[in-house]
Amino acid sequence: MPACAGSLRLLADETRLRILHLLEREPLTVAELTEVLHLGQSSISGHLSKLKQAGLVHDVAEGSAHRYRMRDDAPEAIRPVWQAARQLSAQDPAIATDAAALDRHRAASGRDWVSRVAGLLHREYAPGRTWDSLAHAFAAAGRFGRCCDIGAGDGALAGLIASSSTELTCVDPSPAMIAAGRLRCTEGGLGNVRWLEASGEHLPLPDGSQDTVLLLQSLQYVEKPAAVLGECGRILASHGRLLVLTLAEHDHAESARYGHRHRGFRDADLRTWVRSWCNRPRIIRLPPEARAPRFQALVMTADKP
Ligand SMILES: C[S@@+](CC[C@H](N)C(=O)[O-])C[C@H]1O[C@@H](n2cnc3c(N)ncnc32)[C@H](O)[C@@H]1O
Structure with a gap:
């Protein structure tokens, strides 16, 4: 009571x-x-x-x-x-x-x-204005033509890339990733994607067969980055483009936890490794991440003449 x-x-x-x-x-x-x-x-x-x-x-x-x-x-x-x-x-x-x-x-x-968020929009939430949606929007605006994604992982990004590609070849050396990627693409009804189990150092693709080559957070995993970037130049067609998203050089031992073989890359090395087939690669360094240890991503685009 x-x-x-x-x-x-x-x-x-x-x-x-x-x-x-x-x-x-x-x-x-x-x-x-x-x-x-x-x-x-x-x-x-x-x-x-x-x-x-x-x-x-x-x-x-x-x-x-x-x-x-x-x-x-x-x-x-x-x-x-x-x-x-x-x-x-x-x-x-x-x-x-x-x-x-x-x-x-x-x-x-x-x-x-x-007017309240003017100048603060980079850190303000607005409904639907997420990094994920932005990536989808930019990918949809792309024309990737015949596209090869090296180190495609489990195809988490395949849907996003495939919609702007005439055909998408996903390459990865990990059988587990390939199996998961195939399943994801089948379930997602992506008909223009094929999966190849191979390493970026030895791509089973003919010379000049690709309009776009992507390396999305995979270059730091490969054993020989110079060889991979050389292979990218070989498989790119004339006027084709390579897009690399990776990490800038760093000192964070933590990256080993994720299986990285390299602690990011110096701009000068990346430029050297594409020099044989591209005159003027462009490199953009993104602001360091907010969370510790503050990894910094970089984007390189390299066009084949
Ligand atoms: C962090 S995952 C990135 C997956 C995908 N690109 C993404 O952003 O969702 C890195 C991938 O690189 C692959 N990898 C490792 N060594 C490689 C090599 N030598 N050539 C190509 N890919 C490699 C791994 O198997 C893994 O799937």
């Missing part, structure tokens, strides 16, 4: 009921609730703390703020009391007024969003 009385007392408060109705619509921060309900921050925080203690809501840190949401697993002592209170209060005009105020607040902050 005391637990039930406590639950009834908790929900016999107009502000707490209004907060819960708003949180049912979407998770909100104290600042957002303050704005929508036109109440003081300390008053809102006090109510939220009681609701959290009762297990009706919980919060997740978001930068310096906390976002509150309804719990799906509210304790048995409070859940039926809230269900009854919700039903009884749902038609109250204050609830509809708050919902409309929240919609207005959302629309206004949406209008502000563009």
Whole structure:
């Protein structure tokens, strides 16, 4: 009985009921609730703390703020009391007024969003603006023609590449990767992909047979990178392009954990290794990764005359 009385007392408060109705619509921060309900921050925080203690809501840190949401697993002592209170209060005009105020607040902050993130867009989230979607978009814009992916792994990127290729040849020396890649492509219905078990140092492909050659985070795995880049030049057709995504030289012993044979590459070495067939390779170094030990990727493109 005391637990039930406590639950009834908790929900016999107009502000707490209004907060819960708003949180049912979407998770909100104290600042957002303050704005929508036109109440003081300390008053809102006090109510939220009681609701959290009762297990009706919980919060997740978001930068310096906390976002509150309804719990799906509210304790048995409070859940039926809230269900009854919700039903009884749902038609109250204050609830509809708050919902409309929240919609207005959302629309206004949406209008502000563009000017607020100007200059910060590189680290701001926007729905659908992920690295994954960006890679898909750029791959779709490519025209890879006859394409060979050396060190294709398990074909995680094959779908992305195949859609812009007339035919895609995935090469990898690992039987396990080849088997997984074949399965992935069959399941994905990719009809223009073939898999070859071979190493990049000895490609079983004729001279001048490829329009695009890719080495995507695989050069650091090969035994003889110079030989692989020589082979790339051999199989490329005239006006064909090599794209290498790999790591810049580094000192992080951790790379051995991933099976790397090389601790990245120096620009000068990469240039030397394609010199026999490409005059002007372009190399771009990406910013170091945010997470330790801060590996740095580099991209080299080399065009065959
Ligand atoms: C990190 S995986 C990259 C897979 C794929 N490119 C991707 O980004 O999803 C590196 C791949 O390089 C392959 N590899 C290792 N030695 C190689 C060699 N000598 N020639 C070609 N590929 C090699 C490995 O078997 C592995 O599948």
